[in-house]
Amino acid sequence: MSEESLGVQRRRLFWDRASEKLLYLLVISSGLIVLLIAATLYFRSRPVLQMQPLRSLLFSLDWHPSRGSFGFLPFIAGTLWVTCVAMALAIPVCLLTSIYIAEYAPKKFREWINPLIDILAGIPSVVYGIWGVLVIVPFIKEWLAPLFHVSSTGYCVLAGGMVLAVMVFPFIIHLSTEILKAVPQELRDASLALGATKWQTIKNVVMRRAMPGIVAAIVLGISRALGETIAVMMVVGNVARLPKSLFDPAYPLPALIANNYGEMMSIPLYDSALLFASFILLLVVLYFNVVSRMILSGSKWSSYYYG
């Protein structure tokens, strides 16, 4: 081999090894972003944590930033209310739809419904919000609330929950359809061969097998719902009180964070309190995500993680 081509060889091999080290560093550091986010938010929320004990931050109703008291309970309660309503509406609809798509729907139908669900997933949050204000809010104000003999502005927990439910539809349906499809065909065949009807097979065999995965999909849906901001904020009323019924306004955490950017820098500790709010949100969402991803990756459904 000539001197020159040896040089080329050496350069190629050197670059191969150097690139491996560089890419390795890149992978490790991008993996550390989670820790970076958590650490930054914790660091910035320390001032308010030092001023007020954690218990009163989380369980006090007293929200008067200008007097230096930050009780997050109304906001935490608002988040829980809206999320629970959304999931109560979304879970049955999503399960039925994904069973239909995975088990019953003809192939042709499946081919055109998937893109449509993708479109639903792609619609921006602010557009959902506009739809909520124009359709859901008047619907509640003029139809639903009178039906239950209550008066409501329409901007309430139920409106937030309904808009949120629609927003998590595509997410849960997509995941649970995948999970149902991953149930081995032999199980269905065995059950059908024993004389079970198609529905009995789905109910007793397919669903039983898919249950952990479905639960994981729902938990992921919940964590998505917890952090949704703009659309919910537009329809939920944003009143910092404990909601007592579905027709009361609420003020979820993300809305609190997004709404108060203006005042945040002029009141002492306010910015720290808002970043504390996002820190709580992050921890809850991380917890839900890690748990459900562990269910998904520990099972046979997701060969995804092991390439």
Place this chain on the structure above:
Amino acid sequence: MDKRSLEENIFKTLMVGSTLLILAVLLMILGTIVVKGLPFLSWSMLTQAPKSGYYLGKEGGILNAILGSLYLTGGATILAFFISLPVTLYLNVYARRGSRLVYVTRFVFDVLWGIPSIVYGAFGFTLMLFFGLHTSLLAGMITVAFLILPIMTRSMDEVIRMVPNALLDASYALGATRWETAFKVVVRQALPGILTAVLIAFGRGIGDAASLIFTAGFTDSLPSSLFRPVATLPLTIFFQFSTPIPEVRGRAYAAALILTIIILIISVVSRFLTKRFARHVVR
């Protein structure tokens, strides 16, 4: 009819019902935006920046927000791309197949995907203060880059995984290094899929508002510098929608229609690319 088939029929009806419900909701959302937005859509909306009195219903358009959104999301997509592509190539070409690192990295990116955009916004805001920046195009870009990084990486990983191992082995057998295999063979084979991943991330980024409230700010002038605030479509929709003046609200609907159309186009193009990709995959 016996009990078994009665139950099956009830549930089947419920299933078809809920599938139709979802389709109806989708149609209703798109319908609302089209019906409300179309009358207010005009050429001047697309080609002019807001003039004085615009928010009271006078002349002008939302060119500032359209350009702002395109610049901001474009920049963020490029930033994210330069991390996503190398990371996915490392996971699929360099790393030992099925190694712990690959598993953990995929897991972490999935978890990152789940973090709400408002949290990314808060994080971007603290980063911005740390580096002494103000609300600006740059700060917004970096925040959105963080937001779409996991989306892009996961979607890209999904396609690059489909590149057959035989192709890698053939490349190694000809004496290519891993670097050459990754960037000259794998990237070429997966190109349409990579573009799809980029488009998906762009579409997600351009519709997001919560991460930008803190970081991008708002302005009536066209984007001019990386270090100045910038208007974006979702926020311009949100602000115009919160005024009581019907003219201005109408423009919010029109802006929402524009944003929805942009996202629909992206979705159609990426679907087309996915189909193309599926045709060329060596199986």
